[in-house]
Amino acid sequence: MPFVRKLAGLVGFLLLWEAAGRLGLVDARVLPPPSEVLVRFGLLFTDRGFVAGAVSTVLSWAIALLCATVLGVGVGLLLGSVPALRLITMPVIEFLRPLPSVALIPLAIALLGTQAQTKIVLGVFAATWPILLNTSYALGEVDPRLLETVRCFRVSRWRRLVGVTLPSIGPFVLTGVRISASIALIAIVGTEFLAGGSIGLGQYAFVQGTSGGRMDVVLAATVFAGLFGCLVNAGFLAVQRRWVSWGSVASSSGEVAA
Amino acid sequence: MSMLEVAGLGHAYGGVDAVSDVSFVVExxxxxxxxxxxxxxxxxxxxxxxxxxxPTRGTVSLHGDRVVGVPSDLAVVFQDYSRSLLPWRTVAGNVEFPLRDRGLSTVERRSRVEEALSWVGLSEAAGKHPFELSGGMQQRVSIARALAYRPxxxxxxxxxxxxxxxxxxxxxxxxxxxxxxxxxxxxxxxxxxxxxxxxxxxxxxxxxxxxxxxxxxxxxxxxxxxxxxxxxxxxxxxxxxxxxxxxxx
Amino acid sequence: MRWWVRVAVLLGALVVWQLVSVLAANPYFPPPLRILEAAARLWPSAHFTADVLPSLARVFGGWAAASVVGVAFGVALGRSRALADYFEFVFTFLRTLPPPLLVPVFMLVFGISTEMEVVTIAFGTVWPVLLNAVDGARSVDPVLADTARVFRLSRARWIFGVVLPAAGPKIFAGLRVSLSIALILMVISEVVGATSGIGYQLGTAQGASDLPGMWAWIALISLLGYLLNRGLLAVEHRALAWSRP
Missing domain, CATH: 3.40.50.300 (P-loop containing nucleotide triphosphate hydrolases)
Incomplete structure (x- = not known):
């Protein structure tokens, strides 16, 4: 029954959109109906420019997320366990974190050019914060009674880390990675969007949209990015349920500790 | 007339009986x-x-009227006091909260809150928030809330x-x-x-x-x-x- | 953390940065004093009314609109299973669309205008608020819901007196995420589709290869982000004082 409703909602949304275009309520050149976008979506995969762009975006995203995870967890663990270090870095982090990565785009382009390394660096910059903060925050949340219990059994330091601390912070870290996954995608696509001459989904949409006025292509590319995002998010949720099911799987949006 | 009359009451969750056949009166x-x-x-x-x-079977009547939905002159004190109080309202605010929809004047509401809090011995704590109170005090707040409601x-x-x-x-x-x-x-x-x-x-x-x-x-x-x-x-x-x-x- | 520790650490970081950048003498990394010079030249000038204020207005406009819509919709969806089901697929999909990709669409609809920027920001920021509001509204304790029914609360008092406060912590978490997304979208939409604003000036400085100027604008964005975040935290602290035992 819920599934029927969900499907009905989606179909209703598409029908409304289609009708709005067909009846001339909205300009079909501005917002092409879903039937056209779907056909265009299928044709995208025969477009070399799109395929190259999509591959570049997805690869950069994966690399950026991997780097951000290693960096975020590493530094987060360090800051979470050495209070003095946290004391001197937190004020700086507080200023750096709200800085949107896209503000650094002009600088990064001037410095690194319009190649893939630019968007990867900016993706890493944007995606590291949620992971880093979730990790260091989670360290403070490990139940002290649990640690004391384990110490009473004279478990070695190393096994305390691997057997107690890491599993305890696992759910938080994974939530951070999941948030970062979508932030990294926004940062990377945004960078491509602003970096003329680069290869990627963002640049593809920019060129098709602003010089060609091809909204059907722009929307089809957006649909691709959306589906990719959905898949990644669903994948993370599945992993979270499968392997760290002991931690409360944070809200569907996961912005709990963000 | 009896205050409460329960006749042949039964309830089943998905075919499994939780309450089978309960009848009693309260004067x-x-x-x-x-x-x-x-x-x-x-x-x-x-x-x-x-x-x-x-209920799946049977009836509940409150002074003769059959109960369908929550009747207006009934109050419940739940076991989980910490979950039935509004954490964002003060003690007095919690007691006063359900009185707002009863069409009482501000003066009447205030006097009922004061009376109920003095009955449970919490006049001093009127301005505190639930998290500042012990479990027993929190349960006294929910009792006061039920009393002020005059069910x-x-x-x-x-x-x-x-x-x-x-x-x-x-x-x-x-x-x-x-x-x-x-x-x-x-x-x-x-x-x-x-x-x-x-x-x-x-x-x-x-x-x-x-x-x-x-x-x-x-x-x-x-x-x-x-x-x-x-x-x-x-x-x-x-x-x-x-x-x-x-x-x- | 004490405020003077914070200030001391920040000053220390600035001194280190100054020393390193002077020693390195790399044109891409001007020393902070040069950036400060550029900032003193740019920030208080005509740019303040022509660029800084419009940018802030766009961020606030888009973010406020998104917050109102997100909270209203989110609470409704959170309290009605059926409604939530109908919108589930559509919203799950819409929220994963990277908002920068939609800028061309909004540009075609609204042209190069403030509306375009506000709509872009609103579209990108509405999802975290909405999804968190749904979560928060759903998380109202069942015992509390029973209590509300027993005392026959009116619908308005149930929503405003119980559901909204209960969802408060989640909603604020969503607002914080939205705020950082709002800044990202402000910059992107202003760089490509505006003739004023901090993002536009950043792009102009880039075109003129004015590196200290670029850094000054970046620093301003960082400062604004910091201040907005602080402000929101202060509001949250007051509004959610009850949730901290």
């Missing part, structure tokens, strides 16, 4: 305890009486199951005195045999799930009751033994 001014083993369907019974859950019938669902023994004894005495001064009719559900005997004018003993009333016992203990002497009397001991035997059966 105005009475304090009746329903006692039964854990998981026997006491809470389901209480939710049906409160109108929170439509014809007050339902209490295991109200003292989540507090420590000393607090529990204090709260039991509080219910007895408050009920005397407010002239309230109370129906209290508990799994504690001693508590039911100590508090009640009458005890209804429920069977294992699905619940039915297996025995009704009149508690002929004198008032006011006292935690030490009342519990030592022969009548008290006889009644608790009798109930324990009924529950074991």
């Amino acid at each position: 105005p001014g009475e304090l009746v305890c329903i006692v039964g083993p854990s998981g026997c369907g006491k809470s389901t019974l209480l939710r049906c009486i409160a109108g929170l859950l439509p 014809a019938l007050m339902l209490m669902d295991e109200p003292f199951a989540s507090v420590d023994a000393q607090t529990r004894a204090d709260l039991e005495d509080l219910v007895l005195t408050v009920r005397a001064s407010a002239g309230m009719t109370v129906l209290l559900v508990t799994h504690d045999i001693d508590e039911s005997v100590y508090l009640a004018d009458r005890v209804l003993v429920l069977s294992q799930s699905p619940a039915t009333v297996v025995e009704t016992l009149k508690v002929d203990l004198s008032s006011p009751r006292d935690q030490i002497t009342t519990r030592g009397t022969d009548t008290f001991v006889r009644l608790r033994t009798e109930i324990a035997r009924q529950i074991r059966r």
Whole structure:
């Protein structure tokens, strides 16, 4: 029954959109109906420019997320366990974190050019914060009674880390990675969007949209990015349920500790 | 006319009976305890009486009117005080909260809040937030909230199951005195045999799930009751033994 | 953390940065004093009314619109299973669309205008608020819901007196995420589709290869982000004082 409703909602949304275009309520050149976008979506995969762009975006995203995870967890663990270090870095982090990565785009382009390394660096910059903060925050949340219990059994330091601390912070870290996954995608696509001459989904949409006025292509590319995002998010949720099911799987949006 | 009349009440969750066939009446001014083993369907019974859950069979009538949905002159005190209070409102705010929709003037609301808080001995804590209070004090706030509402019938669902023994004894005495001064009719559900005997004018003993009333016992203990002497009397001991035997059966 | 520790650490970081950048003498990394010079030249000038204020207005406009819509919709969806089901697939999909990709669409609809920027920001920021509001509204304790029914609360008092406060912590978490997304989208939409604003000036400085100027604008964005975040935290602290035992 819920599934029927969900499907009905989606179909209703598409029908409304289609009708709005067909009846001339909205300009079909501005917002092409879903039937056209779907056909265009299928044709995208025969477009070399799109395929190259999509591959570049997805690869950069994966690399950026991997780097951000290693960096975020590493530094987060360090800051979470050495209070003095946290004391001197937190004020700086507080200023750096709200800085949107896209503000650094002009600088990064001037410095690194319009190649893939630019968007990867900016993706890493944007995606590291949620992971880093979730990790260091989670360290403070490990139940002290649990640690004391384990110490009473004279478990070695190393096994305390691997057997107690890491599993305890696992759910938080994974939530951070999941948030970062979508932030990294926004940062990377945004960078491509602003970096003329680069290869990627963002640049593809920019060129098709602003010089060609091809909204059907722009929307089809957006649909691709959306589906990719959905898949990644669903994948993370599945992993979270499968392997760290002991931690409360944070809200569907996961912005709990963000 | 009886305050509350429950006739042939039954409730089933997905075909499995939780309450099978319960009938009893509560007279105005009475304090009746329903006692039964854990998981026997006491809470389901209480939710049906409160109108929170439509019964599968049978009827509930509050002074003659059949209960459909929550009636307007009924209040419930739940076991989980910490979850039934609004954490963002002060003690006085919590007590006053349900009065707003009753069309009372500001002055009337304020005087009712003050009166209810003084009954439970929390006048001093009126401006505090629930998280600043102990569990026993929080439960007193939810009792005050129910009193200020001035219901014809007050339902209490295991109200003292989540507090420590000393607090529990204090709260039991509080219910007895408050009920005397407010002239309230109370129906209290508990799994504690001693508590039911100590508090009640009458005890209804429920069977294992699905619940039915297996025995009704009149508690002929004198008032006011006292935690030490009342519990030592022969009548008290006889009644608790009798109930324990009924529950074991 | 004490405020003077914070200030001391920040000053220390600035001194280190100054020393390192002077020693390195790399044109891409001007020393902070040069950036400060550029900032003193740019920030208080005509740019303040022509660029900084419009940018702030766009961020606030888009973010406020998104917050109102997100909270209203989120609470409705959170309290109605059926409604939530109908919108589930559509919203799950819409929220994963990277908002920068939609800038061309909004540009075609609204042209190069403030509306375009506000709509872009609103579209990108509405999802975290909405999803958190749904979560928060759903998380109202069942015992509290029973209590509200027993006391026969009116619908308005149930929503405003119980559901909204209960969802408060989640909603604020969503607002914080939205705020950082709002800044990202402000910059992107202003760089490509505006003739004023901090993002536009950043792009102009880039075109003129004015590196200290670029850094000054970046620093301003960082400062604004910091201040907005602090402000929101202060509001949250007051509004949610009850939730901290």
